[in-house]
Amino acid sequence: MIAYLTAILTLVGVRALLTLGLNVQWGLTGLVNLGAVAFFAVGAYTSALLAVGGVSLLLAWPAGIALAAAAGAALALVALRLREDYLAIVTLGFAEVLRLFLLNEAWLTRGANGVTAIPRPLHAWFPASIISFT
Amino acid sequence: MLAAVGLVYAALERMRRSPFGRVLRAIREDEVVAAVAGKPVFRFKVQAFAIGAGVAGLAGVLFAHYLAYVEPNMFLPQESLFVWLALILGGSGNNRGALLGSLVLLGLLEGSRFAKDVIPFLTGVRLAAAQQILVGVVLVTMMIRRPEGLLPEKPGIRLTREENAMRVGFIGLGNMGAPMAGFVRQAGFSLMVHDLRRDAAAPLLERGAVWANSPREVAAQCDVVCVCVPGPPEMRTVTLGAGGVLEGVRSGVVVIDHTTNDPAVVRDVGAALSTRGAQLLDAPLDGGREGALEGQLNLFVGGDEAILRSVKPVLDTFSRSVVWVGEARRGVGHQDRPQCARHERRLADRRVHDPGGQGGCRDAAPRRGVRGRMHRGSEHDVHQAYAGDLVSRRLHRTFRPGACPQGLRPGGGPRPSP
Numbered sequence: 001m002i003a004y005l006t007a008i009l010t011l012v013g014v015r016a017l018l019t020l021g022l023n024v025q026w027g028l029t030g031l032v033n034l035g036a037v038a039f040f041a042v043g044a045y046t047s048a049l050l051a052v053g054g055v056s057l058l059l060a061w062p063a064g065i066a067l068a069a070a071a072g073a074a075l076a077l078v079a080l081r082l083r084e085d086y087l088a089i090v091t092l093g094f095a096e097v098l099r100l101f102l103l104n105e106a107w108l109t110r111g112a113n114g115v116t117a118i119p120r121p122l123h124a125w126f127p128a129s130i131i132s133f134t
Numbered sequence: 135m136l137a138a139v140g141l142v143y144a145a146l147e148r149m150r151r152s153p154f155g156r157v158l159r160a161i162r163e164d165e166v167v168a169a170v171a172g173k174p175v176f177r178f179k180v181q182a183f184a185i186g187a188g189v190a191g192l193a194g195v196l197f198a199h200y201l202a203y204v205e206p207n208m209f210l211p212q213e214s215l216f217v218w219l220a221l222i223l224g225g226s227g228n229n230r231g232a233l234l235g236s237l238v239l240l241g242l243l244e245g246s247r248f249a250k251d252v253i254p255f256l257t258g259v260r261l262a263a264a265q266q267i268l269v270g271v272v273l274v275t276m277m278i279r280r281p282e283g284l285l286p287e288k289p290g291i292r293l294t295r296e297e298n299a300m301r302v303g304f305i306g307l308g309n310m311g312a313p314m315a316g317f318v319r320q321a322g323f324s325l326m327v328h329d330l331r332r333d334a335a336a337p338l339l340e341r342g343a344v345w346a347n348s349p350r351e352v353a354a355q356c357d358v359v360c361v362c363v364p365g366p367p368e369m370r371t372v373t374l375g376a377g378g379v380l381e382g383v384r385s386g387v388v389v390i391d392h393t394t395n396d397p398a399v400v401r402d403v404g405a406a407l408s409t410r411g412a413q414l415l416d417a418p419l420d421g422g423r424e425g426a427l428e429g430q431l432n433l434f435v436g437g438d439e440a441i442l443r444s445v446k447p448v449l450d451t452f453s454r455s456v457v458w459v460g461e462a463r464r465g466v467g468h469q470d471r472p473q474c475a476r477h478e479r480r481l482a483d484r485r486v487h488d489p490g491g492q493g494g495c496r497d498a499a500p501r502r503g504v505r506g507r508m509h510r511g512s513e514h515d516v517h518q519a520y521a522g523d524l525v526s527r528r529l530h531r532t533f534r535p536g537a538c539p540q541g542l543r544p545g546g547g548p549r550p551s552p
Binding site for chain 1: 176178179180181182183184185186187188189190191192193194195196197198199200201202203204205206207208209210211213214216217218220221224231232233235236237239240244
């Protein structure tokens with residue numbers, strides 16, 4: 001049960017971060033981002049691939065964040081020059097393009113098999129009863 | 135994980151309260167105003183978007199390293215929609231709302247999983263469909279019952295109890311006055327109105343304003359009296375004439391003169407009011423009829439700063455900006471900058487269209503006064519207003535060289551630099 005709760009809380013935390021991110025864009029600034037999941041994916045994949053490739057987590061994590069932010073900046077730089085509605089469309093499109101990219105460019109992303117055995121840094125620190133749910 | 139959420143929450147909360155966050159909210163509310171205030175809107179928007187994307191990236195990083203596995207179909211478009219749902223549920227513009235929204239959303243999704251044990255016939259597939267229905271129903275209910283979310287963003291401006299008790303009077307419900315008074319009423323102030331024509335007040339009376347039979351009655355009943363009449367002669371009559379404001383005014387009342395006025399009249403009225411313990415603020419309007427209709431006027435207020443602060447909530451209801459220009463009542467001197475530009479253009483046009491006519495108003499003040507951020511914005515408005523006039527061919531009706539705006543006459547005193 002406690003393992004279940006931990007899992008739920010972790011997922012809530014992930015979602016909370018996503019929502020906080022969207023809040024900066026929409027809640028504060030009024031920018032419509034229909035592709036929040038794209039930046040989520042950029043962060044996840046960048047860090048996962050780097051870490052699996054043997055890069056230190058201390059580098060892989062910031063790299064994931066930085067690449068997601070850079071992708072956001074690039075999209076905004078292009079789309080915000082047009083009317084604001086286009087940002088919504090561009091983000092929506094970007095999310096799907098990215099997903100299909102991840103699915104098909106197997107040489108980089110391992111395609112539909114996904115990236116497995118991503119290091120879990122804090123795993124050793126907690127008793128198995130708490131985190132062995134997934 | 136929770137520590138990361140806590141950290142990001144703290145950082146974003148700080149950002150929201152910082153000047154940066156204020157600018158972002160300003161951009162959300164009205165981009166043009168933020169731009170006029172000199173903020174590089176485009177850069178701020180890109181930055182905000184990048185920060186939001188970076189936070190989403192962090193979520194992705196943690197997600198990947200928690201699950202130890204990622205695959206492309208974890209990132210379906212519906213995930214973006216779930217994020218939106220959480221934000222709308224919790225209340226946007228507000229970080230606590232975002233947190234609560236995610237908790238409730240996941241609670242719904244996960245909680246409904248147990249329904250399978252309780253309700254027969256519910257198979258895994260049906261459950262998945264039922265979850266989506268549930269989320270949809272919750273969202274629709276929210277939109278109907280509580281569109282601002284569970285934890286709404288706190289409004290920046292709220293009327294305090296004293297302000298609620300502030301009785302506002304409005305004299306002159308013409309092109310400018312009527313919409314301005316409408317905004318005052320809309321904001322929740324109690325409103326008393328007077329105009330030469332009673333039918334001008336009809337729409338306001340319907341919305342809860344109270345009719346007064348004379349300017350005197352308004353001054354006797356109200357704490358703040360806005361006067362918005364065509365020009366200096368009318369201003370003199372309304373304030374100093376029979377049944378005028380001066381006869382009814384009590385100590386502590388603030389009279390705000392929105393008329394484009396003659397400095398001499400302003401001085402006389404101010405002196406007369408101060409003998410009765412009342413105060414005059416000189417607050418000429420810029421923004422034209424359009425500005426008044428949209429509640430987006432620019433006010434250049436002369437007079438006591440503390441007094442201005444006490445009545446600013448009233449002025450804010452119909453203004454884009456309220457600028458204090460000094461103790462001396464010379465708002466007229468400031469306002470005439472945009473007015474000058476407008477006037478000059480009309481004059482030039484008049485000369486083109488009416489060669490040899492009676493055009494030739496010597497006292498159009500030089501354009502060089504129109505400068506600085508504030509005034510760049512105003513000048514932009516001038517172009518708009520001018521273009522509008524040309525298109526609608528109102529020019530010859532609205533502009534007569536003989537009837538120069540009063541503020542353009544020389545002798546308004548030295549102009550304070552912006």
